[in-house]
Amino acid sequence: MKCHFCEVNMIAAFAYARVSSREQEREGYSIPAQRKLLSEYGRAGGYSTRHEFIDIESAKNPGRKEFTKMLRLLETDDTCRVVLVEKTDRLYRNRADALAFETLIEKRGVEIHLVKEGRVISKESRSQDKFMHDIHVAVAKHYVENLKEEVKKGMREKAEEGIYPGRAPIGYRNNPATRTIDVDPERAPMIRRIFELYATGEHSLITLRKAVLNELGLRLARSYFETILKNRFYLGYFVWQGVEYKGTHQPLISGQLFDQVQDVFAGRNKPKHRKHDFAFAGLLKCAHDGCTVTAERQKGKYVYYRCSHGRGKCSLPYMREQDVSDRMGKVLKDIYVPETVAETIVSSLDSDRARADSERQKRMEATQQRLAVLRTRMDQMYEDKLDGKIDSADSSQSCRGSRWGSPTTSY
Template identity: 30%
Template sequence: MPEPKATTRHHDRPVKRRKRAFIYLRVSSAGQVNTDYDPEGISLPAQRAAILRRALELDAEIAAEFVEPGRSATTVDGRPVFQEMMARLKAEPDIDYVIVYARSRLHRNSIDAAITKRDLRRAGVTLISIMDYTEDNAIGDLVATVLDGVNEYQSRAAGADIAYKMGQKIVRGGSVGRAPIGYLNIREKFEGREVRTVAVDPVRGPLVRMAFELYASGSYGFHALIQALTDAGLRTKPTRRYPTGMPISINSLGNLLRDRYYLGLVEYRGIEYQGRHEPLITPEVFDRVQQMLESRRAGGVRERTHNHYLKGTVWCARCQRRLMVMRGKSKTGDLHFYYFCRGRQLHSCDLPYLPIAKVETAVLDNYATVALPADLRERIAATVKEMLIGSAETQKEIRARVSAHLKELNAKEDRFLDLVGEPDWPQDKIAARLRDIRDERGRLARQLDEDETERLDAARETLTYLLELLTDPQELYRQASKRGRRALDQTCFAKQYLDDDGNGPYVAADELADLVSPLVNHARNESGAAPMGGAALGSSKNPLVEVPGIEPGSFVVSSGLLRAQLTMPLLAPTDHMSKSV
């Protein structure tokens, strides 16, 4: 009797495992995401739909989706999501496929492509590309290598082409990229074409201009300026994370105040070109801001917890170091603030601790030494009036010389432009010379455009403000607010050197600010007062130059007028003595 055939029960049959896949989606820039009502834009959903159709054809289960928006594929180092996917492939051995829309979505670098192919094969994973031929055989490897090389070439060629065209746009005065705060990227119609350009932001532009002018006045540090700008309504441009913008940061403010774009200039490869956008500030204000930034950096003034209006202007008469503020607590628990010399901590100076209230009194007393007698004020006003009247006769000759100099600068610029791109010439030096030439040419061109009458009126107005300030500066200082006192300090003094003779602090010497130095030194010379500059201290620093008379060139009209005008409104009386700090 034949034996019955063996049968296999259904539950004994080996179960076929369903394939599992990772899918990877990528776009190169954030701009490709922000192009539709869908927060992912158009490209990412389109890639996902095509990938899901292929996964359905392969009967593959989607184990995980990896999305990388706004990332370039020229290198894998800057793509954290891609790195995460490769790490999970090593940790999860049951993944069969990585499905992408195109090989270019995965990488545009042939070396990275080869490394990725090696890692996928070691993990037993097959790469599936919707748009490319991806058979896992010799022909497939050849096609993949060619495609990866073509993708890299296209990426590099497109990058070089875009860089060249963007460079040419800058050379012609255009702006590329996102406009800085104070400007807006706009599109306008020009001769039937849509042109992308930059226009002044009607909301933020005036506030950026105000930032420069306030800082140029010398009355604001970064913290106070940020507070003033925030109160005035300045906020950064809206973003997805901050739809209403944010107050400007200290780093952003520092970069803003140094950015020559606000002068109407654009830069390409170290060379500046005149931009097509409207300048927000004048070169005079910009230069004054740079001087303030440099002087405060050199002086080491930092706005910290113990801020006081005399910080940065009071110095030690014994070792010529800047005085700093400290606080102390009495036995009763009361807080007191002092100025002290850093040299005392270093055991190189014996200046005692100076109570802030007494330092304020000493500085107030010193203001009596900068007052101008009434007869001198009258003589100065009469002399300068005659000078201003007589100067009008020389303007024709000056304008002729300026015009000739402009022609020379134009010719010199042409010669340097011919050298741009020549490998035998140092491009950094050429760029520096071109910048100097354009700055000088711009200054001379503005000088020709200026109405001499307005300049003379500005000089007269500056002198009027100064004479008013120096009529009774001690009483003016006594009645001023803290902000007003700081403005007046920076208008009248570069430094005030303090000492203590046992009876309390006093100003042993001072260095006058450039704006008032000619007037006050002239008054001190006439009165026979003892020298108050560096010579009075025996300092190694050069003393101030004695001015025998009042010269027309002694006043920097634009910056002087700006400082004088911004100082006067700050001198309103207030109860400034209620607090020491």
């Protein structure tokens, strides 16, 4: 028969259990096993579990969800002052959480019952127990820090072997069996096509996004296209901790295609088509809003200039090209260059041209002299070959050396 009197006189307690991950739980660090241990301890010691707090996450950093809830209750609930936990490293592995509990112990009279360690940490605990607890906290923190260093070391060694230690970008996929990066047969062709489309120079990132959606059915954010197109991972390289490594993964594009795409970004490969040649195209800006003044032909023969309305509607009226020309003529007419200044400019230009012609002539003469020496050597080698002084292999190698050394000059 259940004893209600005993239940009423039992001391209220919180039970806390934790594993770092679902994998760890499956490997034997069972939450049910911890709960059973704490329940048996509580019954034997006269403690009634008010609430169970269970976390399935690492304790290396502060901020665990259930742990935080437990701390808040301990700060406000005056009826519960006992926490039951399997051992120190189940409760915390970082100094911040340990300090939080130390504050609760000193100010709120909280007790921590470490069941497997057979120790109770409270305000009245012996200094030796507190000292041993501090050692357990330090060991738990050291374990986390050492594990972090080993993980970083392992990832760096993996990177040095040419294997990307992170999550593969789109177009590739991580192979959990071999722990390598494989080409994604479904999306890799899409990535190649994205590079090919942008390399033409006919697309902005906005129009590229639309083209890819229409042609490939792939929907990506506009900013992500820039990330893809500038990622050297698709070229066979990757960056890890600020260092670039040559990867063992298969490149999806050629170096030539990647360079073409970067040229488009730099503005070196964008086609500059101009349907009409307008006299003042690209030279004028709107005085009202600072936008470019653009030109357009109307009825096939009349040219008008107007604001491009880059910042919305503008009050600048349409202007005929003849009117713009007349106004520009009046402005230029008032510009006067003194004759002495003009003569100085012309003299400077003539001097620069003469200096450039002189340097060009010197380079031509030096090149001709070098070419004559090389031809003489080649003729001598040919005669030596006929006379049997050198064999065919030596002759071929010498000729190749001469060709490699031949000057290439542009004037």
